[in-house]
Amino acid sequence: MSSPAGRRLRLAVLISGRGSNMLAIARACAEGRVAADVVIVLSDVADAAGLEAARGLGLRAEAVPYVPQTDRRAAREAFESALASRLDAVKPDLVVLAGFMRVLSSDFVERFPGCILNIHPSLLPAYKGLHTHERVLAAGEREHGASVHFVTAALDDGPLLLQARVPVLPGDTPESLSARVQRQEHIIYPQVIQWIAEGRLGCKDGQALFDGQPLREARQAS
Ligand code: GRF
Numbered sequence: 001m002s003s004p005a006g007r008r009l010r011l012a013v014l015i016s017g018r019g020s021n022m023l024a025i026a027r028a029c030a031e032g033r034v035a036a037d038v039v040i041v042l043s044d045v046a047d048a049a050g051l052e053a054a055r056g057l058g059l060r061a062e063a064v065p066y067v068p069q070t071d072r073r074a075a076r077e078a079f080e081s082a083l084a085s086r087l088d089a090v091k092p093d094l095v096v097l098a099g100f101m102r103v104l105s106s107d108f109v110e111r112f113p114g115c116i117l118n119i120h121p122s123l124l125p126a127y128k129g130l131h132t133h134e135r136v137l138a139a140g141e142r143e144h145g146a147s148v149h150f151v152t153a154a155l156d157d158g159p160l161l162l163q164a165r166v167p168v169l170p171g172d173t174p175e176s177l178s179a180r181v182q183r184q185e186h187i188i189y190p191q192v193i194q195w196i197a198e199g200r201l202g203c204k205d206g207q208a209l210f211d212g213q214p215l216r217e218a219r220q221a222s
Pocket of ligand 1: 015016017018019020021022050098099100119120121146182185
């Protein structure tokens with residue numbers, strides 16, 4: 001993916017919950033810190049709090065409900081087909097997963113090569129999957145954090161782009177640790193999008209490139 005020179009990036013943000021990352025990105029765009037516009041917010045959860053919050057900022061926000069069926073594969077195909085139709089209609093430059101809790105199929109991911117970003121609440125490749133804060137505390141880790149990466153068909157995989165580290169403090173609960181991580185998420189996700197908007201960061205043949213050089217490991221937030 002390369003930045004379309006001279007125009008702002010069009011972002012489609014996918015959420016499932018409260019959407020605090022989506023709001024941080026939208027505010028960074030509105031305040032001129034990121035040269036992009038959130039052209040649509042989509043959620044697989046019809047009553048996701050983030051949809052209302054997005055509308056409160058004047059953003060277009062729509063539900064694309066996931067409808068369970070006995071045949072789970074058919075349910076996923078129907079959902080992804082509806083999602084792809086909405087995305088095709090708005091032609092985003094980037095699809096930004098921000099607390100979007102569905103695993104996308106490889107067919108779907110391959111429709112948007114190098115154009116899907118995700119944020120995960122751990123220092124990937126450690127702690128893929130759910131309940132990262134609880135697992136980090138149970139393991140007695142002294143450090144935790146968040147990672148932004150390009151999405152591939154494998155869960156919480158794909159080229160790592162930027163990580164932020166936070167200490168695990170005595171007395172931390174999953175909630176206190178999550179809040180510390182989220183404050184960093186709200187900084188690093190807009191930063192990655194701005195790098196893409198500036199044309200500094202892209203993805204070619206499954207390899208992240210930063211300033212034209214292969215990015216072999218995640219950059220670290222200062
Ligand atoms: C974030 O912690 C993100 O890392 C994870 O889901 C959470 C979403 O939070 N993928 P929010 O909906 O953006 O507040």
